[in-house]
Amino acid sequence: MNKIICGDAIKKLKELESKSINMCMTSPPYWALRDYGSTVEIIWDEPPQERNDPATGCPHFWKEKIKKETKLQAGNPEFQRPWREEASNTSSSQFCFLCGAWKGQLGLEPTFDLYIKHLCDIFDAVKRVLRDDGTCWINIGDTYGGLKGGGPDKLEREKRGIQWKDKSEKFITRPPKANVPDKSLCMIPFRFAIEMVNRGWILRNTIIWYKRNCMPSSVKDRFTVDFEYLFFFSKKKNYYFKTQYEKASEVSIERYKYGWDGNIDRDYISGPQNHLNKHLGKEENRQKLIEQGRNKRTVWTINPQPFSEAHFAVYPEELCETPIKAGCPKGGIVLDPFFGSGTTGIVALKQNKKFIGIELNKEYIEIADKRLKPFLEQTKLK
Structure with missing residues (x-):
């Protein structure tokens, strides 16, 4: 099942069986950021x-x-x-x-409305191949209106670990038209999320990917942007989801240890709030919090992962790990319709899951094949 399909995502998705995919994890090209060349038009x-x-x-x-x-x-x-x-x-x-x-090419539409339409058309096709209990996780960034290239400056590109060697793939120098004031954020992630909901997707979480080690920005009249968005959608109200945990803070552990209001003899909040579960402070739950951690929150601190090949925007493996753990059972299939250099496939294989990637750029498929080869060989040995 593990395979990369070369071609246009909408057309290739039509070739996949309906309701055959467990989850989608992807990051589409951002609007008005890069020109990947005429081969991907x-x-x-x-x-x-x-x-x-x-x-x-x-x-x-x-x-x-x-x-x-x-x-x-x-x-x-x-x-x-x-x-x-x-x-x-x-x-x-x-x-x-x-x-x-x-x-x-996707991302170089003359307006962000057309870009969002094209993106949502692709995810309409994704919805068809998702199982009814499937989920879709999408990392997407914003753009500034009226700026040269529309995207990040040099230092902001460095903070994402962006590198390139092929001069046919470049940051655009003439920005498309944006119906927002110059220098204003276009709010593309939110416009996209709203249109997805309008088309029937259920938005379950807006996750913040916080980059602690981001490079300082060279701009002088705003703050450095150190985060991106990851949207978590489901196809239906009931869907597969395996709860994920993170280490609880010492303050939380102490609160459980001594009861909600500091009184070790009382395991619940006093006053009108005591309709909450009074058993939250029981010893077994305190121990569980220490050993297992708390339910994972929606701000994820993940540092960018530099990549030496020609592909520009490689999101870190860690960004994929939690969604794939949460959204795909063992042996299930993870889809990435913008496969790029294959990070989604690598993480899926590491978790004993399968992948299908769709990529229009043949050069990126060569990079992905090279990266995936050792993991596929390990899978065969198992």
Whole structure:
């Protein structure tokens, strides 16, 4: 089952069996941050009949700059999409005059609305292949409006452990249009999460990935950003989840040891709050807290993990460990539709679980194959 599929995520997800995946763990390309080159450009938003039968579909007439006065916008309902008017003055992408499709790479859409639409279209396809008890965990970052490249400055890239060697893959130098004031955060993670909920996903947690050892920022008029978001969605109200624990603080242990209000003879809160479980202070629960820890919180301190290969944004293995432990049973399948250099697959294999990765960039697949090889060999030996 462990495999990497090369191709467009939406198309390749259609080839997977419905309700066959236990969980999804991934980090999509961030908006307005990097140009991965023309080899990863695909056609988006084609009318359904064209997607079903490309041979008889639109021949596509591409034009970089779509002017508002074009007559096609008036008579064709396909051209009334709200993101199309917002994008009409940009030349960073191509729209088809005939059918309204857009050609480009995920993350370089002319507006963040179109980017979020494309992301959510992909996760609609993910939802189909998820089991009804499946979950989806998505790491996504924000962008500043009106800034050159839209993404992090040099020092902020260093704090993520970002390195690159291939000059065909670069940070963009001309930002797409953002309908927010210059220098304002675009709030992309939250806009994305809201649209996911609008499409039927259940948002269970917003997790903060806090990076203790982040590099200082070179900007002078705001604070250094030292965190990213990890959204935890479920497909249904009832889903597989194995509770995870973390070490309890000494203060918490002492509180349990002496009772809620410092009185060792009383195991519950006095006053109107005593409807809470009065057994919380019993000795067995105190001991359990010491040995097992407390339920894991939603701020995770995880340092970035440098990576020497050409792939830019490699999230650390530790960021994947807890979601995969919590969301996938042993022998289950973890999906990553933006597989990149294969970190999700490595963590899945380490936990005796299987993986399916989808990646459009063939060079990244070569990197992932190289990284996964020793772990796959160990799996065969078992």
